[in-house]
Amino acid sequence: MASLSGITVHPDCRHFRGDIPCRPNKEHGYQCQDCPVYAPVHQRLLIIKLGAIGDVIRTTPLLRRLRQEYPQAKITWLTLTPAILPQGEIDEVLKLDLASVLHLQQRAFDVLFNLDKDKEACALADSVHATEKFGYRLHPQYGVAWPGNDLAAHKYLTGVFDQLSQQNQKPYVQEIFELCGYEFRGEEYVFDTHEDKGYNWRQLPTGKPRIGLNTGCGDRWTTRLWSDEKWTQLIGQLQQAGYAPVLLGGEAEDERNRRLQAVTGAAYPGTFPLPQFINLMYQMDGIVTQVTMAMHISIALRKPTILMNNIFNPYEFDLYGRGQLVQPDKQCVCFYRGSCQLGTSCMEDLPAEKVFEAVRASVPRQER
Incomplete structure (x- = not known):
C-alpha cells in the first residue's frame, strides 16, 4: 500500500495498471482505499x-x-x-x-x-x-x-x-x-470461442451434423496437401451419409474452396478475420484438418477433430479423446520436410474412405 497526496493506492493489486484507470475503477468507480475487489499479488x-x-x-x-x-x-x-x-x-x-x-x-x-x-x-x-x-x-x-x-x-x-x-x-x-516441472493431467486449452460476438451464420446448412473441412495446410510444409480429387470424394461420401460438409480456410484456400463448392455443392461461407473464423469453427460438429492453426483451434474448441497427418510424429498431438488421427496407408519418409523426396506426396495414399470412417466414428449423425 502507498499513499499519494493522502490518497491510498495499491500498486500490488492484480487489477492496478498505473498508466490508466483499472477495470474496477472504470466500471464501478472503486478506489483503492475501499475497493471490495482488491486482490494483492503474492x-x-x-x-x-x-x-x-x-x-x-x-x-x-x-x-x-x-x-x-x-x-x-x-x-x-x-x-x-x-x-x-x-x-x-x-x-x-x-x-x-x-x-x-x-x-x-x-x-x-x-x-x-x-x-x-x-x-x-x-x-x-x-x-x-x-x-x-x-x-x-x-x-x-x-x-x-x-x-x-x-x-x-x-x-x-x-x-x-x-x-x-x-x-x-x-x-x-x-x-x-x-x-515447467509439472505432471500433465489432461488440462484442456484455455480459449475464447467468440460465441458471444453476435455473428450471424444464416448461410450454414441446418438439420444435419456440420463437418468443417479445412482444406489448406500453409505454405511451409506443402507435403501435407490433399488433392481436390480426394476432397471431392470425401465430400460426396459425407453428403450421401447425411452430413453437411462446410469448406473452411483463409485467403490461400479461397480458390480451392470455390472450385470444390462448384463441383460438389458443399457450403462455403467464405474467408473471415480470425475472431469470426474461430466462431465459424465453433458452429461445426466436427472438423477435418491437416496439422495447421485450424487443428489447434478445433482442439481448443473441444470439437471432434479428424487430424490428417503424414510428416509429423503422431504422438505429438493430443486430441483429448475426441476424434481420430488418420495417416496414409503408405509410410511417410519425409519427416518434417517441405517437399517430398519421392516426388509425389504420400498424402495421395490416404484414402477418402479412411477419413470418412473416422468422421463417422467421431461425430454421431443426429439432427441439429
Whole structure:
C-alpha cells in the first residue's frame, strides 16, 4: 500500500495498471482505499511463448495448472500474437517489441517460463530477473539456445535431432508441462470461442451434423496437401451419409474452396478475420484438418477433430479423446520436410474412405 497526496493506492493489486484507470475503477468507480475487489499479488509469473498462433494456443493448458499452483499470482505472457490469448484469463499480455523488452528488464518475477528456443526469447529470459527460471536460455559461450536445467533437456533434444524426435512418444503439451516441472493431467486449452460476438451464420446448412473441412495446410510444409480429387470424394461420401460438409480456410484456400463448392455443392461461407473464423469453427460438429492453426483451434474448441497427418510424429498431438488421427496407408519418409523426396506426396495414399470412417466414428449423425 502507498499513499499519494493522502490518497491510498495499491500498486500490488492484480487489477492496478498505473498508466490508466483499472477495470474496477472504470466500471464501478472503486478506489483503492475501499475497493471490495482488491486482490494483492503474492507471486509474479512470466511466460515467454512467442511462436505462431497454433503454438501459442496449444501452450494455454499450462495456465490452468499455474492458476492452481499460484492462485494469487499475477501472470504476464509475452508473445508475438497477443490477440489470440483469452482476455481475462491472463493478467497482462505483452507483444514482443522494444517497449515490452525495456519494461520487463526493469521488473522482477518469482518464476519465469521461457518456452521458446528463439534467440531473442532466450536472450530476454537471461536478462529478466526471476527467482526461478524454467525452459531455455542462451548458451553463455556459443550463443545458441540451450536447456536452462535438466527438465528442459528432453524437449530440447527432440527439437534438434530428428532421430530423437521420431522416437518421442510424449504429446507436446505433456512435454511443456514437464519442462515447467509439472505432471500433465489432461488440462484442456484455455480459449475464447467468440460465441458471444453476435455473428450471424444464416448461410450454414441446418438439420444435419456440420463437418468443417479445412482444406489448406500453409505454405511451409506443402507435403501435407490433399488433392481436390480426394476432397471431392470425401465430400460426396459425407453428403450421401447425411452430413453437411462446410469448406473452411483463409485467403490461400479461397480458390480451392470455390472450385470444390462448384463441383460438389458443399457450403462455403467464405474467408473471415480470425475472431469470426474461430466462431465459424465453433458452429461445426466436427472438423477435418491437416496439422495447421485450424487443428489447434478445433482442439481448443473441444470439437471432434479428424487430424490428417503424414510428416509429423503422431504422438505429438493430443486430441483429448475426441476424434481420430488418420495417416496414409503408405509410410511417410519425409519427416518434417517441405517437399517430398519421392516426388509425389504420400498424402495421395490416404484414402477418402479412411477419413470418412473416422468422421463417422467421431461425430454421431443426429439432427441439429
